[in-house]
Amino acid sequence: MNRDHAANRWPVIGSLIFGLMLMIMPLPGAAETMRPDWLALLVIFWSMQLPRTWSVGTAWTVGIMLDVTQGTLLGQHALALCIVAFIIVRFHLLIRVFPLPQLTASIFPVLALYQFLLFWINGVAGVSAPSSVYWAPVITGTLVWPVVYLYLSSWRYRTRVGA
Amino acid sequence: MLSFRETNRRNPGRIPALGLRVLALIAISIALMYFDNRDNHLNTVRKSIGAAVYPLRVVVDAPISFWNWFGDLTTTRNELETELDHLNAERLLTHVRLQKLQALEAENVRLRALLEARARVRDEVRVAEIMFVDANPYDHSLIINVGSRDGVFNGQALVDAKGVVGQVIKAGLMTSQAMLISDTDHxxxxxxxxxxxxxxxxxxxxxxxxxxxxxxxxxxxxAGDLLVTSGLGGAFPAGYPVAVVNSVTRNPQEPFAEVTATPAASLGQVREVMLIFAGGTRNAPGVGDE
Structure with a gap:
């Protein structure tokens, strides 16, 4: 039996729902463009920590939810999140032992890839998007990652997910 | 004998059938996107997931609604009286203007009858409240609190007190998404x-x-010219103010002049919008204004 199969799932689902709420919360002007992609960070965390229970399938479902709430092409965020989860799960043993600064540094290209995939799909589908500020969530996402990581680790410890 | 468990322990990082699952999900995503982009086959899927997410939206909006409610509750008598005076004065003014308008309207109908033109039907409107401004900053869109249940349809025009705001692009069951006229795709x-x-x-x-x-x-x-809807696209009824021309730059080397305009409606500030049920446009094929 795998270790994390027996664990309770509600803390993870709860965190994902909370992440979705953060994504649909209206923010004033400039903060809107700077909003980090909380759900991508959550998907990265859980698929890194418990890849047997929370990986590509979860990422895909969450992505569909995000597509519906953000009014984007159905499947766009799902595809991007799914690929992000795949990369993380593929390398989870490697990055799990990274110290936090190094981990943060390796989150950056993953978030950049995520944003690029969304950008790419937009381009193919003919949805226009202005350039420069579009990449802001990659930066802010990387900046908030240490906080997210530490907070989720303690959340995981307190709720005994996968213990 | 080397059992499966043994191999698994030697290579603990291996997640079974991961690549296969990813490929399947990517294929599903691409199929979904293809059909979603092509036509609106997936509207029902969108609507049902949207209905499932609806409670979350309400929860997120709760602090704002509460704050508004609290603000209403604690308005002092003094403020209310001032507001009442103000409103009374304004009502008087609008009444005077309306008298004139009625006379003009009657005259207009008479003149049109003389010209044997069809009298313009007055458009029916319905007030809708804006629930959210969409989370995606590159989509200038709003979510309003009425849906197909209330007769909202795709392509329906949205105006506020001062001018055109946008149009409905996805009519959900209880909520609808509307695109603002400032969206790059509009x-x-x-x-x-x-x-x-x-x-x-x-x-x-x-x-x-x-x-x-x-x-x-x-x-x-x-500069200063008022732009009104021409009604030629089929989705918007004619005669609603859209924008005021801001600047006109004529460059002889270019085929077209560079003209910018400021929207008549206060797009960033509206809380209530009006949906127009114009005679005839309901049967117009598709969204003609895109």
């Missing part, structure tokens, strides 16, 4: 109120700026 056929010059207003992605990319250099248009 174009709207208009005419200059002063001389009837027809052109198209396109969004720039900035909330207080629109552009008119197809005005020829020698066209009679100048």
């Amino acid at each position: 174009a709207l056929p208009v005419e200059v109120n002063r001389n009837g010059l027809r052109t198209i207003v396109v969004g720039t992605g900035e909330i207080d700026n629109l552009k008119l990319p197809f005005v020829v250099n020698n066209a009679d248009i100048r």
Whole structure:
């Protein structure tokens, strides 16, 4: 039996729902463009920590939810999140032992890839998007990652997910 | 004998059938996107997931609603009286103007009858409240609190007290998504109120700026001109103010003049909008204004 199969799932689902709420919360002007992609960070965390229970399938479902709430092409965020989860799960043993600064540094290209995939799909589908500020969530996402990581680790410890 | 468990322990990082699952999910995503982009087959899927997410939206909006409610509750008597006086004065003014309008309308109907033109039917409106401004900053869109249950349809025009706000792009069951005229994907056929010059207003992605990319250099248009809907696209009824021309730059080397305009409606501030049920447009095929 795998270790994390027996664990309770509600803390993870709860965190994902909370992440979705953060994504649909209206923010004033400039903060809107700077909003980090909380759900991508959550998907990265859980698929890194418990890849047997929370990986590509979860990422895909969450992505569909995000597509519906953000009014984007159905499947766009799902595809991007799914690929992000795949990369993380593929390398989870490697990055799990990274110290936090190094981990943060390796989150950056993953978030950049995520944003690029969304950008790419937009381009193919003919949805226009202005350039420069579009990449802001990659930066802010990387900046908030240490906080997210530490907070989720303690959340995981307190709720005994996968213990 | 080397059992499966043994191999698994030697290579603990291996997740079974991961690649296969990813490929399957990618294929499903691409199929979904293809059908979603092509036509609106997936509207029912969208609607049902949207209904499932609806409670979350309500929870997120709760603090704002509570704050508004609390603000209403704690308005002092004094403020209410001042507001009442103000409203009474305003009502008097509008009444006077309305008297004139009624006379003018009657006259207009008579004149049109003389010209054997069809009298313009007054459009029916319905007030809708804006629930959310969409989370995606590159989509200038709103979520309003009415849906197909209330008769909202795709392509329906949205106006506020001052002018055109946008149009409904996805009519859900209880909520609908509307695109603002400032969205880069939005174009709207208009005419200059002063001389009837027809052109198209396109969004720039900035909330207080629109552009008119197809005005020829020698066209009679100048700063301060009011642009109203021409009704030629089929989705918007004619005669609603859209924008005021801001600047006209004529460059002889270019085929078209550079014209910018400021939206008449306060796109960034509206809380309530009006949906227009115009006679005839309900049966118009598709969204003609895109």
